[in-house]
Structures are given as structure tokens and as C-alpha cells.
Amino acid sequence: MIKYDLHCHTTFSDGRLDVAELLQRATEKGVDILAITDHDTIAAIAPARDYIGNNDLALELINGVEISTKWESFEIHIVGLNFDPEHPVLQSLLLEQQQKRELRAQEIGARLAKNGYDNVYQDAQALAKSAQITRAHFAQVLVERGVAKNIQGVFKKFLARGKTGYTPSNWCDIATAVGAIQAAGGVAVLAHPARYKMSNKWLRKLLSHFKAVGGEAMEVAQPQQPPTERQFLGRLSQEFELLASQGSDFHFPMPWVDLGRNLYLPKDCQGVWRHWGGTEE
Ligand code: AMP
Ligand code: MN
Ligand code: MN
Ligand code: MN
Numbered sequence: 001m002i003k004y005d006l007h008c009h010t011t012f013s014d015g016r017l018d019v020a021e022l023l024q025r026a027t028e029k030g031v032d033i034l035a036i037t038d039h040d041t042i043a044a045i046a047p048a049r050d051y052i053g054n055n056d057l058a059l060e061l062i063n064g065v066e067i068s069t070k071w072e073s074f075e076i077h078i079v080g081l082n083f084d085p086e087h088p089v090l091q092s093l094l095l096e097q098q099q100k101r102e103l104r105a106q107e108i109g110a111r112l113a114k115n116g117y118d119n120v121y122q123d124a125q126a127l128a129k130s131a132q133i134t135r136a137h138f139a140q141v142l143v144e145r146g147v148a149k150n151i152q153g154v155f156k157k158f159l160a161r162g163k164t165g166y167t168p169s170n171w172c173d174i175a176t177a178v179g180a181i182q183a184a185g186g187v188a189v190l191a192h193p194a195r196y197k198m199s200n201k202w203l204r205k206l207l208s209h210f211k212a213v214g215g216e217a218m219e220v221a222q223p224q225q226p227p228t229e230r231q232f233l234g235r236l237s238q239e240f241e242l243l244a245s246q247g248s249d250f251h252f253p254m255p256w257v258d259l260g261r262n263l264y265l266p267k268d269c270q271g272v273w274r275h276w277g278g279t280e281e
Contacts, residue, residue, distance in 0.1 A: 002280060004273060005260045006035040006062065007079055007191065007219065007247025010048075011129075013038035013066075014136035016252035019047045022259075027057050031260040033278070035064030035081055035247070040097040041132045042085045062276075065090075066191060067097065067177040070169065071206065074196055075161075078177040079219070079245070082276045083186025090184040093172060098132060100170055105133045107167040108159075115164050117142070135159045136251070175213035182214060187275040189245045190218040193236070194229050207240045217272040221246035223262040234266035244269035 009015030010022050015038070017025065026034045036044045042065050052061060065080045083090060109121025124137040139154040148154045158165040178188040190210050193203060207218070220233040221244070237244045246263040265271060271280060 002032045002278075003030055003260050003263070004033045004246055004271070004278075005031045005248050005250070005263060006033075006064065006081060006189075006245050006272065007037050007066070007222075008034070008250040008259060009038055009066075010036055010044045011131055012041050012044045013132040014134040014251060019044050020051050022250075023048060023051055023055075023057060023059065025253075026259045027059050029258060029260040031059060033060045033062060033273070034259070035062040035079075037064035037066040037079050037081075037247070039066050039132050039134055040068060040094055040101060041065070042090075042094065043131075045085050063186070065094070065181075067093070067181075068169065068171045069174045069177045070171040071174050071209065072202075073161075074198065074206075075169065075171065076174060076196065076206065077191035078174060078181070078215075079189040079191045079247070080177075080181035080184070080186045081189060081217075081245075081272065083181055083184035085184075087180075087184030090180045090186075093176065093180040097172065101132055101134070104167050104169050105138075108135070108138055108165050111167060112138070112158065112165045115158075117145070117147070138165070174210060174215070178210070178214050187217055187243070187272060188215050189272060190215055190242075192219055192222060192249065193233060194225070203236075207236060207242070211240050211242065215242065216275065217243035217245050219247060220244040220269055221263050221265055223248050223258065224256040231266055234269045237269055243272040243275060245272040 011018045038044050045063050048061055062082050063085050067078045069076045112120045120141050123141040128137045139151040142154045181188045218237050220237050244265050248259055250259050
């Protein structure tokens, strides 16, 4: 069996391992085919290809990205796989998204400052360095300041939708993200459909919309997921005639989530790799 992990992050966005560390770890964990899917950036791809070549790693890289979009009142993530990273339509969309990230980060900082937490933007920026700045960077700063015990705690208190520091974003819509990925020859995958805190009725509405704008695949398998959820998502992928993807969404080592860990599709699901002629064997 080929081990696919088609969703993870590096220090080019909110992952904590750099490209070399991530690739070494993926190799150690027996991943055969890996997609790095940083938030709104493809900056990891070229250095990753170089590192794999220079170190003769037995690992195949699939070009990847995770694009933030806005749909109804939700932030929906669209993963793009196996596209041409040089394509101008994709590149200009990512540039716009990066500018929106920067503006939103300043706004989050301003909101937190109004609530008595000064210079969080500056500290988050220092943490992110030249990477795409995300709410996870803000969360890390606030954990270090002792505002909450862990990242989840900060999200609950300040950064989740509806909380003080939350800033509604102006991300592109789903059709734009899907269109740019496809223009660049890639396949558009709805990321972690069970994580949007929406009812099943809304989830079906989302899948119908995604399908209507040309979406081709959805994530079905993640490491830290009850088996019933995986089965449910597998059935939805069949019902909506979407290819099925699997990925750890790895950001940093933790007990339950790791590269390549516990990733398999329920039977009768069609792997997204079929899109580029990949197989299970
Ligand atoms: P952003 O794309 O800037 O909105 O940041 C979202 C990122 O923050 C996600 O990709 C996750 O890595 C992280 N994140 C979002 N919600 C939570 C949460 N409740 N607990 C921990 N991390 C979260
Ligand atoms: Mn993230
Ligand atoms: Mn995501
Ligand atoms: Mn992700």
C-alpha cells in the first residue's frame, strides 16, 4: 500500500517544522507521497523539491496549497493538489490572499490592543517572520503570555468566530479558489468538512455548492477522527460523486496527529490520486 499524506504545514505558514524537518519526519513515518499545503502560499514547494533531490529522499512531493475562502458566514478551506505552481492565475490569487492576511492580522492586533493586549501583532509577526501570518501565530503569542493554557484555549477565548479578537475576513469565494486551482491544472479538494461546526443540513448545502462550482474531491480521512465520522464522510463523497482525499493536517508533533498516521479511506471511496493517475498499490 502506498502511504499518502496530502495535507500538512511548514514554517512557510503556521507549521512549526521547516521544510527539511518536515520532509525528514515524513520519511521516518513511512510517507510515500506527500503534499505540503501551506495556508495561501506555495513557497515551500521549490525548497522541498530541492531538499528531496539533494538528499535522495524516497518520497514523492505533490504540489499543494490550502486556500482560505468565505462562504455564507463560514471560512471554508480549499486544498489544491497537483497544480502548476508557475500558473499566473493561481499566483495572483495567492498574492491577493496574502495581502488580505496581512491586513487582517493588523486588525486582529488592533482589536486585541483595545482589550488590553498590546503589541500582539508585532510579536506574532516576529514569530511568523516572512511566513504567512495566521491566527495560530497570535494564539502562540498569547499562550506564551499566559493568557490561556494552550492554543485551543486562546481560540476559545479570543480568536474563534464571534470572539473579541476575531476579524471577519474578506477571503475569495469558493468558486474563485476552485477556478484558480483548476486553471493551474490541479484538483480542488474541500478540506476537513467535519470541522466547520455546521449542521449536516449546512454541510450538504456546502457540498452541493462546492460541486456546482466544479469542486472535484473532499477530504475523508484524518488521523484524529472517530471512525463513524470517517464512514459518514466516505458516504458523502460517494453521494456527491467526489473523489476522496486523506491528510494529517500536521502542524507540529503531538500525540494523536502525525504525518501519515492512521490514514486510509473507507472501502468504495475513490482516491483523489486517480486524478493524476496515481494508484493504491
Ligand atoms: P487562519 O487561517 O489565520 O484563520 O488561522 C487558522 C489556523 O489556526 C488553522 O489552520 C489552524 O492551524 C489554527 N486553528 C484554528 N482553529 C483552531 C482551534 N480551535 N484550536 C487550535 N488551532 C486552531
Ligand atoms: Mn493551520
Ligand atoms: Mn484548514
Ligand atoms: Mn491545514
